[in-house]
Amino acid sequence: AQSVTQPDIHITVSEGASLELRCNYSYGATPYLFWYVQSPGQGLQLLLKYFSGDTLVQGIKGFEAEFKRSQSSFNLRKPSVHWSDAAEYFCAVGAYGNEKLTFGTGTRLTIIP
Amino acid sequence: DTAVSQTPKYLVTQMGNDKSIKCEQNLGHDTMYWYKQDSKKFLKIMFSYNNKELIINETVPNRFSPKSPDKAHLNLHINSLELGDSAVYFCASSPLVGKTGEQFFGPGTRLTVL
Numbered sequence: 001a002q003s004v005t006q007p008d009i010h011i012t013v014s015e016g017a018s019l020e021l022r023c024n025y026s027y028g029a030t031p032y033l034f035w036y037v038q039s040p041g042q043g044l045q046l047l048l049k050y051f052s053g054d055t056l057v058q059g060i061k062g063f064e065a066e067f068k069r070s071q072s073s074f075n076l077r078k079p080s081v082h083w084s085d086a087a088e089y090f091c092a093v094g095a096y097g098n099e100k101l102t103f104g105t106g107t108r109l110t111i112i113p
Numbered sequence: 114d115t116a117v118s119q120t121p122k123y124l125v126t127q128m129g130n131d132k133s134i135k136c137e138q139n140l141g142h143d144t145m146y147w148y149k150q151d152s153k154k155f156l157k158i159m160f161s162y163n164n165k166e167l168i169i170n171e172t173v174p175n176r177f178s179p180k181s182p183d184k185a186h187l188n189l190h191i192n193s194l195e196l197g198d199s200a201v202y203f204c205a206s207s208p209l210v211g212k213t214g215e216q217f218f219g220p221g222t223r224l225t226v227l
Contacts, residue, residue, distance in 0.1 A: 034215070043117075043203060043218035044156075088154055100169055101216060103156040 002027040002093050006104035014112050015083050021076040021107050023065075023091030032094040033074040034101070035065055039087045047089075050074065061085070086111045116140050117219035119204050125225045126194055134189045134222045136204030144168070145187040146205040146216065147179060156203070162187050191224075199226045 003026045013019055025031055032051050036044040048059025055067040065076045074091060091104040117138045126132055138145065146169075147159040161169035165181045176192045191198060204219040 036218075038154075041221075043220045044205075045218070046215050049215055090156065100158055100161070102158075106154045106156075108154075 002031065002095060002100075002102045004091050004093050004102055004104035006089075006091055006107050008107045009105070010108045010110065012110040012112060013081055016080050019076075019078045019081045019085070019109070021089050021091075021109070023074045023076065023104060024072050025074060025091070025093045026072065027093055027095060029095060033065075033067060034092040034094070035059065035063070035074075035076050036090045036092060036103075037061075037087045038090065038106075044090065047076070081109075081111055083111045083113070085109060117204055117206055117217050119202075119219040119222050121222060122220065123223050123225075125227065127227055128194055128196060130194050131190070131192045132194060132224070133191070134202055134204075134224070136187045136189070136219060138185055138204075138206040138217070138219075140206055140208070140217060142206035142208045142217070143184055144207045145181065145184075146207070147187065147189050148203040148205060148218075150201040150203060150221070152200070160187075160189075194224075194226045196226050199224055 005024045034049045035047040038044045047063045048057050050057050050067045058064050063078050067074050088106045088108050090106045092101045094101045120135045144163045146161045150156045159173045160179045162181045164184045178190045181187045201221045201223050203221045205216040207216045
């Protein structure tokens with residue numbers, strides 16, 4: 001069965017600082033990987049996705065993520081955060097032929113001035 | 114131009130009542146989902162429908178019954194509501210069948226059972 005671990009429940013960074021959110025997955029074959037963001041009181045919005053090919057994927061709002069098969073990781077990065085990036089971030093894993101997405105428990109990002 | 118919409122946005126009700134949440138997508142997608150997000154923000158799939166046919170039915174109490182009148186709509190009916198049903202319920206849709214692709218989420222319905 002597929003699973004996702006986001007080890008950091010809450011991260012605080014200063015505005016303008018760099019960000020890395022960790023995600024580790026467990027799946028027997030090549031996974032499909034996603035990062036979603038949820039702003040307070042809102043639904044989930046897709047930031048980026050990895051299906052195959054280049055292991056460094058670019059997303060919206062200046063985010064990127066790198067797929068590392070050897071480490072079973074798909075960490076999300078941003079070089080310089082903005083106050084509007086404060087939100088909950090979810091990593092998710094899916095698989096070919098499987099309709100189901102499995103989500104991690106989320107990382108809450110707080111931005112301080 | 115709303116992609117995935119849900120009504121109502123908030124629902125407050127008493128234990129034992131029956132309630133429904135409606136979901137509509139105008140993206141032309143074949144697959145729709147219901148997720149439950151608990152107070153700890155944990156997001157878990159409940160059901161998935163493909164073109165009105167049930168594909169995924171996780172271990173959800175049978176008090177929860179999804180209904181898909183057409184492929185653009187997926188409603189969730191809940192009988193005999195319990196305190197533990199309090200959560201945010203998200204509807205989502207996806208354009209891909211037989212794969213796991215990007216899912217588009219609605220704004221959520223916050224259900225509070227008193």
